[in-house]
Amino acid sequence: MMKTSVKYVLSGVFMALFLLLIVLTKCVDVDSIGPNGTKVGFAGLNRAVAKSLVYNKTWYQITELLGYAALGCAGVFAVMGLIQLVQRHSLFKVDMNLLLAGGLYLIVISLYVFFNKVAVNYRPVLTPGEKELEASFPSSHTMLACVVFGSAFLLIPRYIRTDGLKWILFTILALAMMLTVVGRILAGVHWLTDIFGGVLISVSLLMLFSGLLDRFGTTLKNEGDIVEM
Secondary structure (H helix, E strand, O other): OOOHHHHHHHHHHHHHHHHHEEEEEEEEOOOOHHHHHOOEEHHHHHHHHHHHHOOOOOHHHHHHHHHHHHHHHHHHHHHHHHHHHHHHHOOOOHHHHHHOOOOHHHHHHHHHHHHHHOOEEEOOOOOOOOOOEEEEOOOHHHEEEEEEEHHHHHHHHHHOHHHHHHHHHHHHHHHHHHHHHHHHHOOOOHHHHHHHHHHHHHHHHHHHHHHHHHOOOOEEEOOOOOEEO
């Protein structure tokens, strides 16, 4: 099992790589290859991938549905926390697992808002119905799916004892995560570096979340009981 301190270090490493990617995207091989002459870094790589993967409506819709599934997954933990808050009459008595998950999701929302306002890249295409290009770095669907499904992967063993059910859920979460990342590339609505950025920031956040769970989280010892680790 990975040590908590190592998780914190890896979180910092992946965050540094994410920030480095932003800097390089604004400095390396920048060219006006996007719609309306928008400038994109790593232009050679991004242009080559974009030309081979044009807009695909089917994959776009699949990833949109998976995005809603991720929101629903986060909603399950939010409801669990709300039920505990009502039953226990204090925010401080809600399981730390759920409070940490709530904090993680707030960070994701904040990053989504920030990178919509401070655009690193714009999408390589205008999807049907769009009149203006949307900011595309990091891929918000990639970040949402990886962080929410990844956090669920970490939380499930703390609430479910049945091995069969756990592995079914693990499989579903892993498939949903991979389909979102791959599907977002195949949909043709992101530059390849947008996907890389989404993965890097997600790994950083999940490593931090996992380390905090090790340090402050609770786990299931007896059926129906949540106890301190």
